[in-house]
Amino acid sequence: MTRAIQTKNEKLPDPVGFATHDHNDCIDTAIAAAETHCANNGVRLTPVRRKALEILLQEHRALGAYEILDRLRDAGFGSQPAVAYRALEFLVTNGSAHKIERLNAFIACAHSKVSHVPAFMICTECDSVAEVQSNLTNKAFGNAAHVAGFRIEQTTMEAVGLCPVCIDKSKT
Amino acid sequence: MTRAIQTKNEKLPDPVGFATHDHNDCIDTAIAAAETHCANNGVRLTPVRRKALEILLQEHRALGAYEILDRLRDAGFGSQPAVAYRALEFLVTNGSAHKIERLNAFIACAHSKVSHVPAFMICTECDSVAEVQSNLTNKAFGNAAHVAGFRIEQTTMEAVGLCPVCIDKSKT
DNA sequence: ACTTGCAATGTTATATCATCACATAGAAAT
DNA sequence: ATTTCTATGTGATGATATAACATTGCAAGT
Ligand SMILES: [Zn+2]
Ligand SMILES: [Zn+2]
Ligand SMILES: [Zn+2]
Ligand SMILES: [Zn+2]
Numbered sequence: 001m002t003r004a005i006q007t008k009n010e011k012l013p014d015p016v017g018f019a020t021h022d023h024n025d026c027i028d029t030a031i032a033a034a035e036t037h038c039a040n041n042g043v044r045l046t047p048v049r050r051k052a053l054e055i056l057l058q059e060h061r062a063l064g065a066y067e068i069l070d071r072l073r074d075a076g077f078g079s080q081p082a083v084a085y086r087a088l089e090f091l092v093t094n095g096s097a098h099k100i101e102r103l104n105a106f107i108a109c110a111h112s113k114v115s116h117v118p119a120f121m122i123c124t125e126c127d128s129v130a131e132v133q134s135n136l137t138n139k140a141f142g143n144a145a146h147v148a149g150f151r152i153e154q155t156t157m158e159a160v161g162l163c164p165v166c167i168d169k170s171k172t
Numbered sequence: 173m174t175r176a177i178q179t180k181n182e183k184l185p186d187p188v189g190f191a192t193h194d195h196n197d198c199i200d201t202a203i204a205a206a207e208t209h210c211a212n213n214g215v216r217l218t219p220v221r222r223k224a225l226e227i228l229l230q231e232h233r234a235l236g237a238y239e240i241l242d243r244l245r246d247a248g249f250g251s252q253p254a255v256a257y258r259a260l261e262f263l264v265t266n267g268s269a270h271k272i273e274r275l276n277a278f279i280a281c282a283h284s285k286v287s288h289v290p291a292f293m294i295c296t297e298c299d300s301v302a303e304v305q306s307n308l309t310n311k312a313f314g315n316a317a318h319v320a321g322f323r324i325e326q327t328t329m330e331a332v333g334l335c336p337v338c339i340d341k342s343k344t
Numbered sequence: 345a346c347t348t349g350c351a352a353t354g355t356t357a358t359a360t361c362a363t364c365a366c367a368t369a370g371a372a373a374t
Numbered sequence: 375a376t377t378t379c380t381a382t383g384t385g386a387t388g389a390t391a392t393a394a395c396a397t398t399g400c401a402a403g404t
Contacts (some may be wrong), residue, residue: 046352065390078354081391086353101273101330104361104390119313121322132316141291141329144304149336150293157313157329158273164321216371218381237361250383253362258382276361276390 027057033112034096043094048077052087053096053108062105062129100129102158107131118156123163125170130163199229205284206268215266220249224259225268225280234277234301272301274330279303290328295335297342302335 034053038045045053055071056063069084077083088106091097097108098118109118110131119132145152162170206225210217217225227243228235241256249255260278263269269280270290281290282303291304317324334342 044352048353080355082393083354085391119316121317121320121324123322124325130320130322132313132320141304141331144291145293145331145333148293148302148304149339150295150302150331151334151339152293152331153296153333155329155331157327159313159317159322159324159327161317161325162323167321167323216381220382252384254364255383257362 023060027054030057030096030108030112034091034094037094037096037112041094043090048072048083049087049090051075051077052084053091056091056097056106056108060108062100062103062107062127064103064105068106098131098156100158101156102160103127103129105129118154120156120158121163122158122160123166124160125162125166128163128165132157132159195232199226202229202268202280202284206263206266209266209268209284213266215262220244220255221259221262223247223249224256225263228263228269228278228280232280234272234275234279234299236275236277240278270303270328272330273328274332275299275301277301290326292328292330293335294330294332295338296332297334297338300335300337304329304331 031050031053034045034050051072052068055068065081065084065088068088069079069081072084072087073079088097088099092099092106095109095112095115097106098120099106100120100122102122107120107129111133116133121130121132123129141155142152203222203225206217206222223244224240227240237253237256237260240260241251241253244256244259245251260269260271264271264278267281267284267287269278270292271278272292272294274292274294279292279301283305288305293302293304295301313327314324
C-alpha cells in the first residue's frame with residue numbers, strides 16, 4: 001500500500017547548495033566513499049543499505065522514510081517501515097546520510113569524504129535543502145559544553161529561511 | 173524518556189543547563205517577559221497560551237505536545253491535539269519557547285529576554301536538554317548562505333551527547 | 345558436517361507526532 | 375449593532391517511528 005508523499009519540491013533540477021553541479025558521477029563517488037568507509041570500519045554495505053543510499057543520491061533532496069520505503073519495495077525489498085528506518089539509521093551512523101530533523105527527512109551527505117558538522121539551509125517555502133560546508137565548530141558552544149560537563153558526540157545546525165528560487169518567486 | 177517531575181516548591185537545586193539555579197522566580201520573570209513581548213507586538217497571551225508557557229516553565233525540560241495537551245485538558249482547556257499545537261506554535265513564534273526538533277518536543281526558552289540563536293545540548297541517554305547561551309553566530313554558515321543567495325530566518329543548533337549525570341552513571 | 349552465535353532482513357502490530365476541516369465563540373473595528 | 379478577524383473547540387485523519395518477534399544467511403568453533 002502506497003502512502004501519500006509529502007515533499008513539496010518534486011521538480012527541481014540538480015541543485016546542490018542551490019547551485020547547479022555535475023550530478024552524473026557524484027553518485028558513483030559517494031557510493032565508492034561509502035564502500036571504502038564500510039571496508040575500513042568492519043561494517044557491511046548490504047543491498048538494502050546500498051539501494052537506500054542510491055535512492056537518496058538520485059534525488060539529491062530530503063526524502064521521508066516512507067518515500068524511501070516505497071522505492072525499496074519497488075526494488076524488491078521489504079515493505080514495512082522498519083526496513084527503511086534501519087537502512088537509514090545505518091547510513092546516518094556511517095556518515096553517508098543525514099537526518100534533517102526539521103523535516104523528519106533524510107538526505108545524502110554532500111561531502112561525505114571529510115569529517116564535518118552537518119549544517120543545512122532549509123527553505124520554508126519549498127522544503128528544498130542544501131548542505132553547507134561548515135568546517136567551523138561553534139566555539140562558544142564547545143566551551144559551554146565543557147563547562148557544563150556535557151560530552152558532545154555530534155552537532156547539527158539547521159537554518160530555515162527562503163531559498164533563492166522562492167525569493168525570486170515572492171518578488172513577482 | 174521518563175523523568176522525574178520537578179515541583180515548584182522543591183527545596184533542592186533545580187537544574188538548568190545541567191547547573192543549579194534559583195528556579196523560584198524565573199517562572200515569573202519569563203511570564204513577564206512574554207507579556208511585555210506580546211504588548212509590544214500586538215499579539216495576545218491568551219489563557220491557553222499562558223497556561224502552556226507555565227507548564228513548560230514548571231518543568232524546565234522538553235515536553236512532548238501530547239504531554240502538554242494532557243495538562244491543558246486538566247486545566248480545563250480543550251482536549252484535542254490542535255489546542256496544544258496552536259499554543260506551542262504561538263510560544264515558539266514569539267520566542268517564549270523552542271522546539272527541540274531532535275526530540276519532537278518543546279521547552280521554555282532559558283533566556284527569552286535577549287535575541288539569540290537557539291542552541292541545545294541533548295542527552296541521548298536520558299533526553300535531558302540544556303539551552304546554551306550561544307550568542308556567536310556561525311560565521312561560515314552566514315557566509316555560505318549569502319553566497320548561495322539563501323535568506324536565513326532562523327538558525328538552531330542541536331548537539332547530542334552525554335550529560336554529566338549520565339556520564340557519571342556510565343562510569344560505575 | 346554440525347551446531348552455536350550473530351547480524352541482517354522480514355513481518356505484524358502499535359505507538360507517537362501532527363494537521364485538516366469545520367463549527368462556535370470573542371474581541372476589535374466600522 | 376454589524377461586520378470582521380482571531381482564537382478556541384471538536385472529530386477525523388495523516389504522517390512518522392518503534393516494539394516485538396520470526397526467519398534467514400553466514401561464519402566460527404568443534
Ligand atoms: Zn554531510
Ligand atoms: Zn524554496
Ligand atoms: Zn532560547
Ligand atoms: Zn543524561
